[in-house]
Amino acid sequence: MLAPEELATIEAFMAETENIDEYKRALAVLTLEDGSPLSRTGLSVKHVQRIRRSFRSIGTEAFKDKRHNNAPVLLSKSQRDEVNIMLTTTTPNDHGYSNSPFWSTRILATVLKRRYGVLSASRIRSYLLFRTSKLSFHLLGKQDEKADPQAVAQWKDNRQERLNEEFSDSDTVILCEDEMVLTQAATTQKVWTPRGTFPAVIETNRTRKNRNISGFLNLKTG
Helix, strand or coil, rough: CCCCHHHHHHHHHHHHCCHHHHHHHHHHHHHHCCCCCCCHHHHHHHHHHHHHHHHHHHHHHHHCCCCCCCEEEEEEHHHHHHHHHHHHHHHHHCCCCCCCCCEHHHHHHHHHHHCCCCCCCCCCHHHHHHHEEEEEECCCCEEEECCCCCCCCCHHHHCCCHHHHCCCCCCCCEEEEEEEEECCCCCCCCEEEEEECCEEECCCCCCCEEEEEEEEEECCCC
16 A cells, blocks of 8 residues: 555646646556556556556656657646636536536536537546546435434434343344345436545435345344
8 A cells, every 4th residue: 555645646746747648547556546446547457556566666757658659638737727626616507407416427528628628538538637626436325305314313212222131132033134126227326526425315216116125134143
């Protein structure tokens, strides 16, 4: 694992470089450190591991393009700074996309085309912009529209004492349950949001066909 100061060095390099390939190599190393899939970077695990070892040996020179075959820079440094502010302070709702609270590569590409007149067919460029803005791609939490957090908390408080008593009773069986739902409908699975946040999506569609599967675990015996 890289030290915090090494991670800071990589992020500073990414903020300064104008070369998309150098940026992608640095991003891949950070992605590897996060434990996230490398498929979005277009580089293999072994390749990125070699880059990381080289970085520890020679610093940010490990990210430099040895062939000098630089990809064109679609956005200037100042424009990328503007995009960074846009991604961290606004949502697609602020740019004419109703009922779209989360950024996607498609929406970002359209906004960039409208604002700066540039359009890239590569999703990697969008991933780089999201990463620079410290957004990560992860699963959403889900919350049923009828959920009542206060009622759940009160239920737990009222039963905690009884639960402690039942655990000490050898004649009592205590089970915990979990379930999964197989469904035909497409649902929002992952979105770009600031690191460390897990916004919930309210589930309201009760008409789609599905199948519930439940499982139980005896907490005393395992």
